Amino acid sequence: MTPESVVVVCRYCGTPNFVAGNPSKILAVPTLSSSEVLRRAVERTKRDFNLGRRMSEINFASPDLIYLPFYFVDVRLRASYEATVVLTYTRTVYVRGQATTRVETKRVRVSGVVTYSDLVAVLARRAAWGLSVDKLTSHFFKTAPEPRQLAEVATSTSVSGAFLAAELTPERAKAKAVRAVVPRLLARVDEDAARVAREETGLLMASATVEDRTVDYTAERLEVSPLTYLPMWVVPYLYKGSYYNYYVAGWDGAVVVAEEPSFVENKAISLLGVAAAGGVLGGLSSLALLGSFVEGAMAALLGTVATYILAGGLLKSRRVET
Amino acid sequence: MIIQCPFCGAKYDAPPGRRFYVCPYCGTVVSEGKTYESVYIFKPTVDKTTAFRKVLNLRPMGSPDDLPSATPAGAEMHFLPLYLYHITFKPLEELETYATALALSTPPFKLPKSYIFPARWRTPFKPTLERLGVFHSPDLSPEDAFRSLGDVVEEARTYVSVFKTAVTIEWSFEGIVYYPFWSLTYTYGGRQFRALVDASEGSVLSMEYPLSRRGRAEGLGLAAGSILATAAVGALTTYLLGIYPALGALGGALASLGAVARLVAFSASRVGRYEAEAKL
Numbered sequence: 001m002t003p004e005s006v007v008v009v010c011r012y013c014g015t016p017n018f019v020a021g022n023p024s025k026i027l028a029v030p031t032l033s034s035s036e037v038l039r040r041a042v043e044r045t046k047r048d049f050n051l052g053r054r055m056s057e058i059n060f061a062s063p064d065l066i067y068l069p070f071y072f073v074d075v076r077l078r079a080s081y082e083a084t085v086v087l088t089y090t091r092t093v094y095v096r097g098q099a100t101t102r103v104e105t106k107r108v109r110v111s112g113v114v115t116y117s118d119l120v121a122v123l124a125r126r127a128a129w130g131l132s133v134d135k136l137t138s139h140f141f142k143t144a145p146e147p148r149q150l151a152e153v154a155t156s157t158s159v160s161g162a163f164l165a166a167e168l169t170p171e172r173a174k175a176k177a178v179r180a181v182v183p184r185l186l187a188r189v190d191e192d193a194a195r196v197a198r199e200e201t202g203l204l205m206a207s208a209t210v211e212d213r214t215v216d217y218t219a220e221r222l223e224v225s226p227l228t229y230l231p232m233w234v235v236p237y238l239y240k241g242s243y244y245n246y247y248v249a250g251w252d253g254a255v256v257v258a259e260e261p262s263f264v265e266n267k268a269i270s271l272l273g274v275a276a277a278g279g280v281l282g283g284l285s286s287l288a289l290l291g292s293f294v295e296g297a298m299a300a301l302l303g304t305v306a307t308y309i310l311a312g313g314l315l316k317s318r319r320v321e322t
Numbered sequence: 323m324i325i326q327c328p329f330c331g332a333k334y335d336a337p338p339g340r341r342f343y344v345c346p347y348c349g350t351v352v353s354e355g356k357t358y359e360s361v362y363i364f365k366p367t368v369d370k371t372t373a374f375r376k377v378l379n380l381r382p383m384g385s386p387d388d389l390p391s392a393t394p395a396g397a398e399m400h401f402l403p404l405y406l407y408h409i410t411f412k413p414l415e416e417l418e419t420y421a422t423a424l425a426l427s428t429p430p431f432k433l434p435k436s437y438i439f440p441a442r443w444r445t446p447f448k449p450t451l452e453r454l455g456v457f458h459s460p461d462l463s464p465e466d467a468f469r470s471l472g473d474v475v476e477e478a479r480t481y482v483s484v485f486k487t488a489v490t491i492e493w494s495f496e497g498i499v500y501y502p503f504w505s506l507t508y509t510y511g512g513r514q515f516r517a518l519v520d521a522s523e524g525s526v527l528s529m530e531y532p533l534s535r536r537g538r539a540e541g542l543g544l545a546a547g548s549i550l551a552t553a554a555v556g557a558l559t560t561y562l563l564g565i566y567p568a569l570g571a572l573g574g575a576l577a578s579l580g581a582v583a584r585l586v587a588f589s590a591s592r593v594g595r596y597e598a599e600a601k602l
Contacts, residue, residue, distance in 0.1 A: 219416055243376055271544065286573040300573060317380070317382045
């Protein structure tokens, strides 16, 4: 027994003993076997453009299973807002028959109501997350595998030892879900305020910046699923002696996150990125010599910053594919 | 003021007037007559040999091919204490979160910025764990450590500006988390280098490494390639705009200085540095 024990299968008679909560109220998605997960990982590697051509240099190690606990919270928030929107637009005016383009701004006070609904996956652990967990839940929503009762899934010692105990109550999961959704609700408010301001003024092509918004929201719907365990396999492989990991959804063997070496062709793409960004902005900077000094200097500065950032890709030894 | 730990019985000296007192021996927290014994220890699953193998085989850009033959010089497992908080934003009852803050004022090594602790297995405290690694006692109070959570304060500020209501951050202390790290040193070519490995899930968080001649040359070659490629695209851009291509080539070459500075700095550095980016 450890602090993580959710279900312990007796090594003598094989009976599962449920330690955490009522097993009939806990769900788990069944997983493929370790060998099947490995087979699908190998298949995926063969199909990969970069790795497939180097298959003979790749060796797979035995995968590790982790059952991660989630609550799925169905959230619907309704927000009423008031906001000041600054619209920036260009206008062509004629002075003594000469057309001149002017940049003008207009402040508009708008109000409205928006709703935002989402199904939010909340990992039932405190202060722990990661890219693979994020992608695993996205894949879960896309593929919608059927969860079963925990007792039907945790039937062997190898699987029962893979469960991580849940640390949150459903109430706390609801609050975490609302917190996750609030920034998206505010983004929706900004979009709506900009749209309303454009429509009210008829400046449909104007760029909009939302200033000084006041929002009041209510949770119209907040429903939480039973605790649901999702299987994730970590499949390590070695390329020229160096370890990389695949993070695999256990129910269908899909690789949700792949850590891969950065090959010559990846570096070539990074170099092309440096050349494209730096070349175009650098080319535009030559306008400085033809009179548009400020624009030219800005383009040169942007180009230098862009190439500095993009050169980071040339120095990477590994990359992440999702 | 002398406090006797209600859990292990040890006596320790502490300044009066604090909300929390942390036993320097067992980590038990006492506050306002209540005892918090919630000590979570993450299980070390990576042994010293595997940790070294992962570091020396990582092959960061510019490292020598024979780096796996470097000599391991030292390995220490450190269990770093983190305080775990449950946070609410009053009066916004629907919003709450958890956060962790390092409970040490001077950690033995630098952790990557905004390090996310992966979801992995916890283990009960056993005396054998103390033989395995160094358990660092918290030297910050939970109040002091909480001040390092700038993003929580920033979040509350956002709520104040958006919801036009006074928001107070309220936190409760949930316990201490001990997280294991391997702090490694190895020698290559008579020089010593350091590395840090997450001992719970095995990823290399950071490492210093020697730069090979080939690696330095590769950096300089990429810098030269960047100048030529950006100059060519710059010339093409100005040609399409109907301006002298030579001017565009010059502008492109100037814009490539950012990349050149980065690549030349890499080639000229005494030690290569790798830092894990995304937390998987």
